[in-house]
Amino acid sequence: MSHDATNWAIKQRGLKPTTKIVLWHLCDRFNPDYGCFPSQDRLAHDCEISRSTLNDHLGQLEAVGLLRRVSRIDPVTKRQLPTRYILGFEPGFTPAKPTPCPESGHGHDAARKCSDAALDLAINAPAGALPCPESGHGSGARAVSDFCPEPCPENGQSRVRNPDTNLVREPLSKPVKEEEGAQAREAEFDRFFAELLGALGLDPAALPGWWQGWPARLHVRRWIDVLGLTEDRVIAVATASRRDHPEPPDGPKALDRSMARAAQREARAKAPAGAGAQHPDAQRRRKRDPSPRPSGDELAAFYAELVNSDRYLPANTISNTLRDAMLSRGLVTPERLRMRGVR
Known part of the structure; x- marks a missing residue:
């Protein structure tokens, strides 16, 4: 684990939440001495997503120039080893620049190093033959997959399933509506979060580290979901806290005590009238006759x-x-x- 690597991942902007989680876990697996080469099974388990979805997000990270993937093959067994991930902050990093094949329009220049004869041999090789050590085609390329061991050199079939292939097409009205609702809620929360930063006197373009990324947003959500505060109440408490302190808080955790006190005051205000002014004898009787404890x-x-x-x-x-x-x-x-x- 490298703190510098994970801090670099957190500072990246413009990524989707799941894509950023994949980048963060890659950086969490980065070793300053040896690099980053976790298996796809390990990454998918860490990110709690399928391998096919993981490959989609890795492709997006490579497309925006935050990492470069280098395939590795065991020189003895010719089986594929875990991919080496070169991250954007490593010295000498150069993003991948895919160039389509002039004949078929598929793949990268590096993937076309095999000659036509080598590709024909990889396609027509008998069962048990070893894969091409440069392109990975052939029957031996089944090191990490349960799919057909002879991927087509024209379309570059992946070793994992295509998540966009849905053999059973079902109505999408409900999922689409749920996604639209989630996007609307996320946009509304972004508006509220920006208003909170303004109430605290923080500049969105130069936020302190503890206010950046999804951990800060998750912490703020807990004030609403766990403490039961409304967005307006959170803004009011933040504004009052800013009046009492000349400097803005360095992170949302610094406001936890103020938010908890506000939640307690609201709970007391909602309590029935006279609930806190019971006779001492009634309080003593309640202590002597407690309700049965849960099993x-x-x-x-x-x-x-x-x-x-x-x-x-x-x-x-x-x-x-x-x-x-x-x-x-x-x-x-x-x-x-x-x-x-x-x-």
Whole structure:
């Protein structure tokens, strides 16, 4: 892991969220001494996407000049090794410049080093033959795929499925509407986030590091989703905080205490009248006669639902006893616990 590499990834602008996550995980796997060459299975697992989707985003990163992929083949077995990813900040980096073949219009110049005879040999090679060490065509190119071992040299069939190929066409009205709704919500949040930065006196063109990227936006979303504050209330609290402090906060975490106090005040204001002025005897009777505590099954089911959801899970919420109770009842999986930060 390299902090310089991940910081470089966070500073890149104009990328889609998933594309930026792929770039961040690539940089997280970067070693200053040896470079970056994680397998596609590892990258897809880290990014929680399929390999075909991963290849799409890698192609986008290569197209905008943020990385260059270098295929490697074992000189002994002729099997394909994990791709070497050269990142944009590495010394001597030059972005890939694909040039289509003048005959068929497919591929790069580097992929056309094999002669026509070598390509014919790769296509017509008998089963068990080794692939061409330069182009990777032939029956031995099945090192990382379950697809046909003889990709066509004309269309350069990928070793993974094409995510745009949908053999069963279904109505797209609902997914399209959901995507449009998600885009509208994202645009509305962008407007709100820009208004928040203005209330805090921050320049969007020169934001501090802790205000950049999706981590800052996710932190701000928690004030709304977890604390229950409205966007107008968040802006009001931020404006009041800015009046009390001459310098803007260096990150959203600095406003957590102010947002929590505002949420508590709103909760007390919404409480029924007289709820906080009970007689001392009534309070003592309530302490002597507590309501029945939830059973172990109820506690395990409640926290399992929280772990299996995408809601915010504070650190140290799940104790070892509660973790073992959920696992013994089959309510969660060890993989999901690790993904949510529960050890």
